[in-house]
Amino acid sequence: MVRALVANRRGKAKIGTPGDAPWLFPGGRPGHPIGDDRLGLRLQKIGLQPRQDRSTALFTLAAELPAAILARMLGVHIQVAVRWQKASAGDWAAGVSRRTSAGRA
Incomplete structure (x- = not known):
């Protein structure tokens, strides 16, 4: 295509x-x-909603990546990436901490 x-x-x-x-x-x-x-x-x-689709993609990335990597990858300020993480409930550091603690138990 x-x-x-x-x-x-x-x-x-x-x-x-x-x-x-x-x-x-x-x-x-x-x-x-x-x-x-x-x-x-x-x-x-043609029926696509670019703003909605962009937001979905950003929130998915924010939930899965550390803010520092997200900021560098997208060229945004680190504070913006941190806000996206909080908004998407993707506190990456806390998630890693929970996985590490759970693996040790």
């Missing part, structure tokens, strides 16, 4: 052949990808 999309992609300012454009979703300005707002609208038109 991705190969078909690349072969048939189009954008308002697309210049050259599909093989010349570096973006899977070319935007309205030459040399730039589509904006996140426009991509979100396109996804909504």
Whole structure:
């Protein structure tokens, strides 16, 4: 499906052949990808909810990874990653502590 999309992609300012454009979703300005707002609208038109899906993915990651790794991986401040962990009830350090204690008993 991705190969078909690349072969048939189009954008308002697309210049050259599909093989010349570096973006899977070319935007309205030459040399730039589509904006996140426009991509979100396109996804909504086909029934996807990008905000809800993004939040679900972030909360899942926050519940499974230490805040330091999450922050570095996503390029967010450590305090933001800690807040996501608390909101998702993914206190990673406490979870590791409980597993370690349970394994020793």
